[in-house]
Amino acid sequence: MNDAKTPLIAAADIENAHVRGMSAYDQRVAEADADYDAYWCERARELLSWRTPFTRGLDESQAPFFKWFEDGTLNVSYNCLDRHVEKGLGDKTALIFEADDGQVTRVNYRELLARTCRLANALKARGVHKGDRVVIYMSMSIEGVVAMQACARIGATHSVVFGGFSAQSLRDRIQDAGAVMVITADEQLRGGKQLPLKAIVDDAIALGGCESVANVLVYQRTGAAIHWDSTRDRWLHAETQNQPDSCEPEWVGAEHPLFVLYTSGSTGKPKGVQHSSGGYLLHAALTTQWTFDLQPDDVFWCTADIGWVTGHSYITYGPLALGATEIIFEGVPTFPDAGRFWKMIEDHRVSIFYTAPTAIRSLIKSAESNESVHPRSYDLSSLRILGSVGEPINPAAWEWYHQHVGGGRCPIVDTFWQTETGGHMITPLPGATPLVPGSCTLAFPGIAAAIVDETGADLPNGQGGILVIKKPWPSMIRTIWGDPERFKASYFPAELKGYYLAGDGAIRDAQTGYFTITGRIDDVLNVSGHRMGTMEIESALVSCTELVAEAAVVGRPDETTGEAICAFVVLKGPRPSGEEARQIANTLRNWVAKEIGPIAKPKDIRFGDNLPKTRSGKIMRRLLRSVAKGEDVTQDISTLENPAVLAQLAQSN
Ligand code: WTA
Numbered sequence: 001m002n003d004a005k006t007p008l009i010a011a012a013d014i015e016n017a018h019v020r021g022m023s024a025y026d027q028r029v030a031e032a033d034a035d036y037d038a039y040w041c042e043r044a045r046e047l048l049s050w051r052t053p054f055t056r057g058l059d060e061s062q063a064p065f066f067k068w069f070e071d072g073t074l075n076v077s078y079n080c081l082d083r084h085v086e087k088g089l090g091d092k093t094a095l096i097f098e099a100d101d102g103q104v105t106r107v108n109y110r111e112l113l114a115r116t117c118r119l120a121n122a123l124k125a126r127g128v129h130k131g132d133r134v135v136i137y138m139s140m141s142i143e144g145v146v147a148m149q150a151c152a153r154i155g156a157t158h159s160v161v162f163g164g165f166s167a168q169s170l171r172d173r174i175q176d177a178g179a180v181m182v183i184t185a186d187e188q189l190r191g192g193k194q195l196p197l198k199a200i201v202d203d204a205i206a207l208g209g210c211e212s213v214a215n216v217l218v219y220q221r222t223g224a225a226i227h228w229d230s231t232r233d234r235w236l237h238a239e240t241q242n243q244p245d246s247c248e249p250e251w252v253g254a255e256h257p258l259f260v261l262y263t264s265g266s267t268g269k270p271k272g273v274q275h276s277s278g279g280y281l282l283h284a285a286l287t288t289q290w291t292f293d294l295q296p297d298d299v300f301w302c303t304a305d306i307g308w309v310t311g312h313s314y315i316t317y318g319p320l321a322l323g324a325t326e327i328i329f330e331g332v333p334t335f336p337d338a339g340r341f342w343k344m345i346e347d348h349r350v351s352i353f354y355t356a357p358t359a360i361r362s363l364i365k366s367a368e369s370n371e372s373v374h375p376r377s378y379d380l381s382s383l384r385i386l387g388s389v390g391e392p393i394n395p396a397a398w399e400w401y402h403q404h405v406g407g408g409r410c411p412i413v414d415t416f417w418q419t420e421t422g423g424h425m426i427t428p429l430p431g432a433t434p435l436v437p438g439s440c441t442l443a444f445p446g447i448a449a450a451i452v453d454e455t456g457a458d459l460p461n462g463q464g465g466i467l468v469i470k471k472p473w474p475s476m477i478r479t480i481w482g483d484p485e486r487f488k489a490s491y492f493p494a495e496l497k498g499y500y501l502a503g504d505g506a507i508r509d510a511q512t513g514y515f516t517i518t519g520r521i522d523d524v525l526n527v528s529g530h531r532m533g534t535m536e537i538e539s540a541l542v543s544c545t546e547l548v549a550e551a552a553v554v555g556r557p558d559e560t561t562g563e564a565i566c567a568f569v570v571l572k573g574p575r576p577s578g579e580e581a582r583q584i585a586n587t588l589r590n591w592v593a594k595e596i597g598p599i600a601k602p603k604d605i606r607f608g609d610n611l612p613k614t615r616s617g618k619i620m621r622r623l624l625r626s627v628a629k630g631e632d633v634t635q636d637i638s639t640l641e642n643p644a645v646l647a648q649l650a651q652s653n
Contacts, residue, residue: 028445094326101192122150135183136148136151138183176272346378
């Protein structure tokens with residue numbers, strides 16, 4: 001929590017900043033307050049190129065299914081590529097790709113457009129139409145960005161699935177989206193290792209339920225031998241090589257679904273968050289411009305993967321919509337050593353760097369034990385703005401990032417947002433907002449963020465509560481793919497007066513009104529900035545029917561990953577101990593990796609004869625959270641039927 005003693009760090013004075021000084025910030029907020037619709041319409045006219053101009057902004061007639069700029073038409077890839085080439089920027093570098101092994105490939109806007117068009121033509125030749133869904137299961141690559149842009153060009157709705165998800169998770173997403181095509185690679189390279197992608201697509205399809213998939217397009221990354229089904233598998237290079245370099249964009253309505261991205265909720269299966277074309281692109285571009293103060297000469301690097309929303313908004317769409325030069329990095333921050341990020345910033349003269357607190361925390365550890373991977377061993381003078389995303393950044397990590405990476409001179413934008421919000425909701429603007437370590441500061445101009453109680457009533461500053469966004473904004477989630485009822489229930493619960501429920505708790509500083517996010521208020525975990533539902537992991541565990549009778553999953557604080565997954569398991573057989581317990585725990589970790597993906601592996605697995613439950617049979621999760629943290633829970637156990645079980649569950653394996 002912030003209080004009056006928390007140091008405010010004066011905002012940097014950036015001469016040509018898009019938003020310079022707090023008065024400029026206040027003015028924009030006032031404009032949005034005075035005429036909300038006009039404010040957003042003006043931004044949409046300034047930043048995007050419309051084929052048919054829209055005549056109105058927000059349409060609330062079918063709330064909470066809000067629409068923006070609905071009668072306007074545009075094409076997202078035209079906005080990201082063609083218009084820059086038309087303005088004479090064809091030679092400007094769009095992507096600087098650095099491979100896992102350090103090899104660098106540059107692509108300018110003209111080439112990126114041509115590659116996008118060739119792939120777009122190839123997709124059409126295989127019968128992919130406007131509105132069809134295409135699943136993209138690729139690692140970080142130029143081809144991954146091209147695949148997304150090619151879908152946008154022909155009006156196909158993409159659904160990118162992070163390359164670390166298992167065959168089972170991939171199958172569920174292909175099936176839920178009803179994808180007609182999967183675009184993948186033979187393998188991916190990460191940290192010097194070759195990891196399969198195509199083989200996982202094969203496994204996913206073999207699981208059944210993917211009959212909608214007519215073609216699997218394969219980018220040849222490593223040349224490894226892979227299984228080939230000639231009825232459906234096609235090489236991407238063969239499909240695109242004879243295609244023309246141009247492809248007329250499909251002009252779509254502003255509300256046309258650009259993508260569906262699956263994310264975890266507190267219940268059930270991951271939900272397909274559906275985003276629009278016009279409103280989404282507007283906020284991706286606007287936030288890239290204002291939050292990062294992006295200027296024409298900047299070299300922008302967002303280290304996220306295109307499998308997450310951060311990679312969508314701040315790799316594929318925002319920076320390209322603005323004609324920026326950006327880095328695409330295939331590898332991992334610790335290969336060949338933990339100086340990789342700093343070396344790349346030095347080599348490419350990166351000026352804006354956007355990463356996750358987990359990465360910073362793990363690199364601090366390495367830097368403190370090895371001078372050669374410390375940021376001070378590199379020339380980081382090109383940096384001017386730093387960003388943080390995905391989870392709260394603790395003040396100590398903030399200070400280190402500020403001092404050692406930013407040389408004490410670069411503002412840090414701690415950006416709070418979500419898959420559902422499409423772009424930043426609460427964030428400092430670098431040339432305007434005084435900073436407080438650990439606070440995401442103030443709402444982006446035009447975003448009506450507030451803190452309320454369970455009835456939707458406003459809470460005063462200084463009092464923690466539920467974070468909501470009171471007014472619809474252009475890049476908000478439009479629905480959950482195929483499940484409008486779940487959309488309403490998850491984000492617009494009846495008691496909250498029609499406000500958007502973010503799912504996070506927050507508090508505003510009594511003096512400054514600055515926001516601090518206090519963490520999820522539902523059963524969603526945030527491990528290394530990756531979102532995971534406790535229920536998903538529980539279902540994965542109990543699906544191991546041979547071994548597991550019952551399981552409960554909670555999060556506990558972890559120094560490096562923010563939160564760690566802690567699973568409490570009742571086995572069908574007797575409760576194991578010692579070496580046997582360790583072995584079964586490992587079997588279960590691998591099982592979860594197979595069911596969901598390695599990112600969902602529980603760090604702790606603890607065995608008990610049963611789980612603590614209330615008299616009505618509900619698992620006492622709060623108690624389990626305390627046990628996971630190692631807290632003394634003896635005074636809470638009066639209602640427990642079997643207090644001895646807590647001692648069992650307190651033991652790690
Ligand atoms: C958390 C990632 C604190 C939050 C863009 C949110 C944050 C969830 C921050 C969304 C931040 C994201 N400070 N917490 N700056 N940014 N979060 O959908 O709990 O993967 O609800 O989107 O991450 O995660 P998602």
